[in-house]
Amino acid sequence: MAVKLRVSGIGKDYLIPVIETVSFGVEAGEFVCLLGPNGCGKTTLLRIIGGIEPATRGAVLLDEQPVVAGDAPSRKVGVVFQEDRLLPWMTLEQNVALVLKPLGLGADARREVARRHLALAGLGGFEHYYPGRVSGGMRQRTAIARALAIEPDVLLMDEPFGALDAQNRRIMQTEVRRIWKETGRTILFVTHSIEEAVAIGTTLVMLSARPSRIRELIRNDGRVARGQLIDDLNTMIMEEVERQQGGAAVTPRAKERE
Numbered sequence: 001m002a003v004k005l006r007v008s009g010i011g012k013d014y015l016i017p018v019i020e021t022v023s024f025g026v027e028a029g030e031f032v033c034l035l036g037p038n039g040c041g042k043t044t045l046l047r048i049i050g051g052i053e054p055a056t057r058g059a060v061l062l063d064e065q066p067v068v069a070g071d072a073p074s075r076k077v078g079v080v081f082q083e084d085r086l087l088p089w090m091t092l093e094q095n096v097a098l099v100l101k102p103l104g105l106g107a108d109a110r111r112e113v114a115r116r117h118l119a120l121a122g123l124g125g126f127e128h129y130y131p132g133r134v135s136g137g138m139r140q141r142t143a144i145a146r147a148l149a150i151e152p153d154v155l156l157m158d159e160p161f162g163a164l165d166a167q168n169r170r171i172m173q174t175e176v177r178r179i180w181k182e183t184g185r186t187i188l189f190v191t192h193s194i195e196e197a198v199a200i201g202t203t204l205v206m207l208s209a210r211p212s213r214i215r216e217l218i219r220n221d222g223r224v225a226r227g228q229l230i231d232d233l234n235t236m237i238m239e240e241v242e243r244q245q246g247g248a249a250v251t252p253r254a255k256e257r258e
């Protein structure tokens with residue numbers, strides 16, 4: 001299959017080196033889950049891939065074209081963040097339609113595309129609700145509909161279900177799998193949950209402690225039993241968390257938790 005996305009020797013230094021070097025390829029239609037200890041640079045890597053932030057080293061190629069940070073927001077990449085980032089004074093439909101404006105669609109076309117994607121995300125009939133009047137799960141579905149409405153080649157999701165309770169989280173995992181199958185999109189999904197990654201990803205990428213490298217890249221093709229895979233990944237992440245805590249650099253967020 002064609003390589004959709006190539007992450008080639010990406011590295012990032014802030015005051016401290018965060019990502020040492022990360023390389024992997026993503027084929028069209030893959031569902032890649034990115035795992036790793038807190039603060040190892042998962043969000044940073046996603047932002048670099050999405051062209052939101054420049055890398056210190058390396059390159060990202062989307063359909064063999066380099067992703068240039070700060071370029072006009074690329075039509076090809078949709079992003080779903082941990083928080084839904086909806087505008088409370090707009091209906092769900094208006095929130096989705098808003099992102100279609102820069103694409104030059106007329107008002108009727110924008111409405112039609114927004115409604116279609118809300119239906120895809122299981123929100124048919126809720127188009128005229130305001131974000132404050134629907135559940136957290138429904139807001140997150142709206143955020144997914146909004147990201148898909150631009151028909152991106154690649155969908156980047158950064159812990160999109162982190163704020164949901166366990167039940168809603170499971171429902172959304174099933175839903176995102178269904179949407180992935182229906183749309184054939186290529187998805188890169190960051191999660192803290194090993195169970196979640198094993199349940200939904202076709203490929204699992206485990207990053208090491210900061211400055212991160214790839215610790216393990218696993219094809220989740222059923223060859224290793226799920227329980228075994230979850231155990232192996234749990235062992236790996238514990239080792240990486242320990243390694244990171246043993247290091248000299250402590251993130252401000254880790255300090256807060258102390």
Ligand SMILES: Nc1ncnc2c1ncn2[C@@H]1O[C@H](COP(=O)(O)OP(=O)(O)OP(=O)(O)O)[C@@H](O)[C@H]1O
Pocket residue numbers: 014015018036037038039040041042043044045251252253
């Ligand atoms: N804009 C920035 N300026 C300086 N340092 C930053 C910036 N963004 C992130 N960092 C640092 O880079 C490191 C990685 O941050 P990042 O948010 O990418 O980690 P993460 O793996 O997503 O963490 P988490 O699991 O908590 O979401 C952290 O030490 C963080 O403090």
Ligand SMILES: [Mg+2]
Pocket residue numbers: 042043044
């Ligand atoms: Mg993060």
